[in-house]
Amino acid sequence: PHAPSARAGAERLAGLAVPAGALGRLGELATWLCAVQGQVPPRPLDDVRLVIFAGDHGVARHGVSAYPPDITGAMVRTFVAGRAGVNALAAAHGVRVRVLDLGVDADLDGLPAEVGAHKVRRGSGAIHLEDALTAEETQRAVAVGRGVAEQEVAAGAQLLLSGDMGIGNTTPAAALVAANLGLGASDVAEVAGRGTGVDDAGLARKREVLGAALERVGDRAADPVESLTALGSADLAATVGYLLGATHAGVPVLLDGLMSVACALVAERIAPGTAGWCVAGHRSPEPAQTLALERLGLEPLLDLGLRLGEGSGAVTAVPLLRSAVALLRDVAQLRDLVPTDA
Amino acid sequence: PHAPSARAGAERLAGLAVPAGALGRLGELATWLCAVQGQVPPRPLDDVRLVIFAGDHGVARHGVSAYPPDITGAMVRTFVAGRAGVNALAAAHGVRVRVLDLGVDADLDGLPAEVGAHKVRRGSGAIHLEDALTAEETQRAVAVGRGVAEQEVAAGAQLLLSGDMGIGNTTPAAALVAANLGLGASDVAEVAGRGTGVDDAGLARKREVLGAALERVGDRAADPVESLTALGSADLAATVGYLLGATHAGVPVLLDGLMSVACALVAERIAPGTAGWCVAGHRSPEPAQTLALERLGLEPLLDLGLRLGEGSGAVTAVPLLRSAVALLRDVAQLRDLVPTDA
Numbered sequence: 001p002h003a004p005s006a007r008a009g010a011e012r013l014a015g016l017a018v019p020a021g022a023l024g025r026l027g028e029l030a031t032w033l034c035a036v037q038g039q040v041p042p043r044p045l046d047d048v049r050l051v052i053f054a055g056d057h058g059v060a061r062h063g064v065s066a067y068p069p070d071i072t073g074a075m076v077r078t079f080v081a082g083r084a085g086v087n088a089l090a091a092a093h094g095v096r097v098r099v100l101d102l103g104v105d106a107d108l109d110g111l112p113a114e115v116g117a118h119k120v121r122r123g124s125g126a127i128h129l130e131d132a133l134t135a136e137e138t139q140r141a142v143a144v145g146r147g148v149a150e151q152e153v154a155a156g157a158q159l160l161l162s163g164d165m166g167i168g169n170t171t172p173a174a175a176l177v178a179a180n181l182g183l184g185a186s187d188v189a190e191v192a193g194r195g196t197g198v199d200d201a202g203l204a205r206k207r208e209v210l211g212a213a214l215e216r217v218g219d220r221a222a223d224p225v226e227s228l229t230a231l232g233s234a235d236l237a238a239t240v241g242y243l244l245g246a247t248h249a250g251v252p253v254l255l256d257g258l259m260s261v262a263c264a265l266v267a268e269r270i271a272p273g274t275a276g277w278c279v280a281g282h283r284s285p286e287p288a289q290t291l292a293l294e295r296l297g298l299e300p301l302l303d304l305g306l307r308l309g310e311g312s313g314a315v316t317a318v319p320l321l322r323s324a325v326a327l328l329r330d331v332a333q334l335r336d337l338v339p340t341d342a
Numbered sequence: 343p344h345a346p347s348a349r350a351g352a353e354r355l356a357g358l359a360v361p362a363g364a365l366g367r368l369g370e371l372a373t374w375l376c377a378v379q380g381q382v383p384p385r386p387l388d389d390v391r392l393v394i395f396a397g398d399h400g401v402a403r404h405g406v407s408a409y410p411p412d413i414t415g416a417m418v419r420t421f422v423a424g425r426a427g428v429n430a431l432a433a434a435h436g437v438r439v440r441v442l443d444l445g446v447d448a449d450l451d452g453l454p455a456e457v458g459a460h461k462v463r464r465g466s467g468a469i470h471l472e473d474a475l476t477a478e479e480t481q482r483a484v485a486v487g488r489g490v491a492e493q494e495v496a497a498g499a500q501l502l503l504s505g506d507m508g509i510g511n512t513t514p515a516a517a518l519v520a521a522n523l524g525l526g527a528s529d530v531a532e533v534a535g536r537g538t539g540v541d542d543a544g545l546a547r548k549r550e551v552l553g554a555a556l557e558r559v560g561d562r563a564a565d566p567v568e569s570l571t572a573l574g575s576a577d578l579a580a581t582v583g584y585l586l587g588a589t590h591a592g593v594p595v596l597l598d599g600l601m602s603v604a605c606a607l608v609a610e611r612i613a614p615g616t617a618g619w620c621v622a623g624h625r626s627p628e629p630a631q632t633l634a635l636e637r638l639g640l641e642p643l644l645d646l647g648l649r650l651g652e653g654s655g656a657v658t659a660v661p662l663l664r665s666a667v668a669l670l671r672d673v674a675q676l677r678d679l680v681p682t683d684a
Contacts, residue, residue, distance in 0.1 A: 016427070017417075017420060017425070017426065017427075018426075018427050018650055019408070019409070019538040019539055019649070019650070020539060021539065021647075021649070022427075022538060022539075022648070022649050022650040022651075023427070023648065023650060024646045024647025024648045024649065025646040025647055025648075026646060026648065026658070066361070067361070074679060075359075078359060078674060078679060081674075083359070083672070083673065083674035083679075084359065084360075084673065084674070085358070085359075085360050085364075085365070085669055085673050087672070087673075088668040088669050088671070088672035088673050089665055089668060089669065091668065091672065092661075092664050092665055092667075092668035093661065093664075093665070196361040196364060197361055197362060197363065197364075301646070302644070303645070304366045304367040304368060304643070304662075305363075305366025305367055306364070306365065306366045306367075306368065307361070307363070307364050307366065308360055308361070308364040308365060309364075316368070316661075316662070316665050319434075319435065319658075319661035319662075320646075320658070320661075322434050322435075323431055323434055323435070323658050325434075326430040326431060326433065326434035327427060327430050327431065329430070330425070330429070330430035330433065331425060331426065331427050331429075331430050332420060332423075332425035332426070337416060337420060337425075
């Protein structure tokens with residue numbers, strides 16, 4: 001982000017006809033938007049885009065989720081039909097939605113070709129037993145994500161959101177957070193949450209799987225790209241690439257829940273400074289999201305107990321960024337209200 | 343609110359193609375909107391209106407505020423010109439703004455006649471020394487507020503917001519909260535906050551004024567209408583009437599910060615059940631707002647450190663209500679995605 005624009009934005013903020021500091025987080029957001037846009041006041045956020053990266057996870061067949069894996073493909077169809085939760089939110093707030101099948105464990109026929117055009121593989125390895133991807137698949141998925149971000153930026157995106165769909169995906173995401181924070185098999189209780197709602201037995205199973213995965217991978221987990229290969233998935237690797245592509249292009253990112261923030265943590269380790277282009281949309285009930293946000297120095301805008309995934313928390317937060325833009329653009333400067341002697 | 347609609351709304355929510363409970367507060371909001379509208383799914387919130395009640399406060403001349411009282415009138419002019427913080431937010435989110443001078447301590451010439459048409463008096467008594475209003479003025483102000491709400495409802499309002507403007511107004515508002523929670527002069531440290539930003543000396547002075555006011559009024563503070571006369575102001579009494587009028591007409595209210603919530607507390611004591619028609623837009627840094635919200639059983643949607651007043655926190659929260667409506671209206675029912683055997 002552009003420090004002189006941040007300073008000029010802070011100066012404009014200080015001159016508004018409001019008490020000092022009265023805009024709270026909205027004032028901070030407005031200044032950040034000046035920095036990421038390199039412009040004061042910031043432009044209105046008319047072109048906001050969400051990309052949902054979908055994929056299945058081998059661990060979903062090992063009791064870590066409350067839902068069966070074939071829901072992933074059904075939800076991809078629901079996104080395309082515009083009938084999922086995030087579609088409703090996106091329509092309400094003027095956000096475009098694009099869904100890509102990076103690794104769904106099914107051949108999704110009858111959908112627009114673009115949905116499956118970047119598919120890396122069907123499913124991913126069960127991370128407590130084997131690597132999620134090959135090194136080549138990881139590179140390919142990251143490159144897909146970068147390319148998608150570049151396409152969206154070229155098409156006019158002013159703000160990019162990342163969304164996820166994949167039954168079982170909180171397990172690899174929590175593993176990525178643990179690996180990239182230097183936590184090990186003995187720390188899994190700190191990162192394992194209930195996802196879409198597993199019971200106590202499911203949570204215990206999830207901890208076992210996470211512990212076994214971190215144990216299996218050992219020191220390889222310390223390298224962020226290697227962590228994607230060993231513990232991630234095609235959809236998560238693509239999300240990392242997407243975040244790297246967006247921020248490399250100078251377009252800000254509004255993060256969602258655990259998957260989005262876990263990928264931001266990996267992206268920050270690959271390209272330090274990435275987090276400065278990100279804002280956190282909402283607080284997930286997943287403990288690993290909170291740990292990753294702390295490391296990234298990000299504080300979520302919303303805390304509404306959302307655990308839908310899909311990018312829903314990010315889309316819900318979009319109007320707050322628009323509020324910040326409106327305040328810095330449209331509120332009178334105090335000097336214009338109280339003329340000084342000429 | 344309409345219990346059968348709440349139950350039918352909860353049933354529709356449970357049938358959505360999302361994991362149980364995954365919509366968090368947005369799901370609760372959606373069900374509440376069904377109840378207050380008496381309709382499932384809820385109607386889109388196309389007609390949302392904010393009324394700002396402005397007035398001055400005698401205590402502002404006794405060192406309780408960081409700003410001089412003549413700012414109140416200047417800000418009324420800024421609202422009318424559409425250049426204040428809340429105007430920018432309202433324009434961004436499709437909320438109509440109306441400002442009424444109930445008790446500004448100035449004759450505001452050159453403004454549309456409607457702004458001053460309901461003026462009750464110039465300023466209000468300094469509550470540590472004298473009553474804020476006469477009993478007759480209180481009745482008149484409450485009646486004005488009720489009438490304004492009825493007008494807005496008749497004109498099509500689907501959701502009403504209350505806003506405030508008045509230098510020094512956190513002092514009478516905190517006094518109202520204390521009085522209506524049964525707190526006395528020895529409890530002022532619990533209700534006194536820094537408002538728009540008084541320093542330590544200002545905060546100490548504010549506590550003295552609050553203590554002296556509660557001491558002066560004694561047992562009269564126990565009656566909610568009497569508390570408005572003794573400790574309130576014309577703008578706050580009108581806000582109470584506005585909340586009573588809106589909820590009596592069956593139109594839901596989105597509350598703002600301390601002034602709005604203090605008035606909701608008084609309204610709830612006058613007409614028990616009022617709080618069931620209200621949702622809290624944001625958490626104010628003022629401790630009295632938190633105490634009043636606890637008594638009302640309301641949890642704010644946002645916590646962004648906003649302390650602008652004007653209704654700004656309520657307007658910022660409007661898109662969250664629209665998110666809730668969109669989810670319950672537009673998301674597929676699970677039974678439509680997974681056909682059962684015919």
